[in-house]
Amino acid sequence: GxxxxxxxxxxxxxxxxxxxxxxxxxxxxxxxxxxxxxxxxxxxxxxxxxxxxxxxxxxxxxxxxxxxxxxxxxxxxxxxxxxxxxxxxxxxxxxxAVVDPLKAMEPGAPLVDESLGTNVGHREIFSSGDADKALRESEETAEEELKFQRVVPxxxxxxxxxxxxxxxxxxxxxxxxxxxxxxxxxxxxxxxxxxxxxxxxxxxxxxxxxxxxxxxxxxxxxxxxxxxxxxxxxxxxxxxxxxxATHGRGIILRYKAGFTKDGVLRALDATVIADAGAYDWHGWALAETVAQMLPGPYKLKDARAVAVSVLTNKPPLGPYRGAGRPEATFFIERIMDLIAEETGLDPVDVRMKNAVEKAPYENPFGLRYDTGEFKAGYARGLEALRYRELKKWAEEEAKRGKILGVGFSFYIEITTYGFEAALIRAERDGGVTVAVGIAPHGQGDATAIAQLVAEELEIPVEKVRVIWGDTDVIP
Incomplete structure (x- = not known):
């Protein structure tokens, strides 16, 4: 209270x-x-x-x-x-009005901003290797259109x-x-x-x-x-x-993937379309984040991803719980499942074949993965999930007429877009004041920060005071 x-x-x-x-x-x-x-x-x-x-x-x-x-x-x-x-x-x-981003890109669509002469607010291409050649030479190909609907935070x-x-x-x-x-x-x-x-x-x-x-x-x-x-x-x-308020998600992926008969992803040609809304405040950045993160934790050399933000007559698009990272994960995990379906292989085996062994690693669009042992972490996660047992249980339940799904995803994400500053001041009474640049908004960050500082300085957590959110006193 x-x-x-x-x-x-x-x-x-x-x-x-x-x-x-x-x-x-x-x-x-x-x-x-x-x-x-x-x-x-x-x-x-x-x-x-x-x-x-x-x-x-x-x-x-x-x-x-x-x-x-x-x-x-x-x-x-x-x-x-x-x-x-x-x-x-x-x-x-x-x-x-135009509310469908795909229709908004068509010739003759109503213009949200006439001064631009188009509803395409931003377009950026990320490329590595030769995606066209790799697709032509792939043993198998598949393509889909996937949609991540808008949500209100x-x-x-x-x-x-x-x-x-x-x-x-x-x-x-x-x-x-x-x-x-x-x-x-x-x-x-x-x-x-x-x-x-x-x-x-x-x-x-x-x-x-x-x-x-x-x-x-x-x-x-x-x-x-x-x-x-x-x-x-x-x-x-x-x-x-x-x-x-800004809405979240609102991303469409159109892609074509090339892969081998034994489930190895060889090529990817993708277009990421952000439904930016009436003002392209964040749509362009979200589209780029999804595009750059699209390869996920999987090895890929020949790839192209076009990031497009499209103006529509909706509230502007904005960050929401992961801001492009969950969308990219959903898309690449769906691609892995589709490869498994097309080849008849186990989804676990397909992911393990394609997974990056460990960091450091640079994905085809220039993102550096600085830490992580991905295959080992994946294996430990499956063990903790007891995936094989759950899969067998679901199959047995299916024989009794109960349809149960057992799913999982292999998730990595960009965890910072820069740096944060903090000031720590020792007080005369033996306490410590910590001024942090991050801005908690309901998660209880101040408690966690106090615990970290108390542990590092070997003082009771009660002696740590955390302040934030005032531009006159916070770095």
Whole structure:
């Protein structure tokens, strides 16, 4: 009961913000009439597309997904706020929408962003050896299209922001996974010095990747607090979070694999397509991650993977629980199963034949596997799983009419995209304060960090204090 989330932050003179959101997936915003809302008692301000930057509503004069914000109301309490939101009139001109990334790539498809002249936001090719020649010379080939559907991360705590400006500096409390990145984006968007912005990450009720993004709401709430010189709070409703937070997964793989009759993968030609949504914030990076990780823990020399992000009239795609790593694992494990099916071999034997012996190893797309004994680890995992016993049990149950599946996957992943900093300070009372750059969001990281430091320094864990999430004190 002692956790302090964004909605628990109360400041003197607090105002409350809310957003009018588009009911259309794709529409021209012809006019926003806020006159009735502005005349509502308790309404302090309304911001619309005419407010310009940094609010930046309806960029290009249109909305690109259902739930995109077109206006913002600031009021003295939430009751007056929601009354006022219903009194804003928006004149939309509905436009054709495209929601299938494969159809979005076809000639003549409605354009999400006309300035690009295409719905393909990004395209990158990863290649090694001669995939075409290896496919031609393969004893067997197989091809498939695999889809990983979109999901809504839906953290227990929806997104929220509190911002306060004192005339010199801006303090923002955000339910985020990256306070330092939020700080940088706020300074850039509001055109203020970085030193004038402080971002505090209170306790966070889950993120799962969806709170890695710096959202327009964070910029807009901070801008409103700056202009009005009063604290402003915005807390998303559950349905609002469903419609406006980034979605996860949304990846398609089209591939052709070449292999020998005894189950050795020789060639792979693949296209990874990310359903990037209305704005390509992360789709391109997720497509590239999947493409680079596609070989997984298996040896492969001749391969090509094309990573493509495609704009659609959906909420933007973003990181979610592994951010491309689980998708790549699903795809390569399905390829291994298909090789087993086509050759009549045991899926375990196919994987063992193709597995990298041990690290260090560089995969065909340039990723270095620095540690690991993959075949030995695989064998130990199967033993712990008691795979052969489970398989035999499932076969016996099948004779009794019960259909049971026994499955497994061989999983490796990129575990960092850089580095984290930490400061450790010895206190006069014999205790230790640890300031960490990572930003826990509900996993209990602080406890694990305290245990690591206590063990290394040989002091009681009770003497270790871990702090994080405040850009004024954290590296």
């Amino acid at each position: 002692q956790a302090r989330y964004v909605d628990d932050v109360e400041l003197p003179g607090m105002l409350y913000a809310g957003f009018v959101r588009s009911p259309y997936a794709h529409a021209r915003v012809k006019r926003v009439d806020a006159s009735e809302a502005l005349s509502t008692p308790g309404v302090v301000a309304v911001f619309t597309p005419e407010s310009g930057r940094p609010f930046n509503f309806a960029p290009g004069g249109k909305v690109r997904y259902q739930g995109e914000a077109v206006a913002m109301v600031v009021a003295v309490d939430r009751y007056k706020l929601y009354d006022a939101l219903e009194r804003i009139y928006v004149d939309y001109e509905a436009l054709p 839906a953290a227990m705590e929806p997104r929220g922001v509190v911002a306060a400006y004192d005339g010199r500096s801006l303090t923002v409390y955000s339910s985020t996974q990256k306070p330092h990145v939020v700080r940088e984006e706020l300074a850039r968007s509001l055109d203020v010095p970085l030193a004038a912005v402080r971002v505090v990450q209170p306790d966070v009720g889950g993120g799962f990747g969806s709170k890695l993004t710096v959202y327009p709401e964070e910029v807009r709430v901070a801008a409103a607090a700056t202009f009005l010189r009063r604290p402003v709070k915005w807390i998303a409703t559950r349905s609002e979070d469903f419609r406006s």
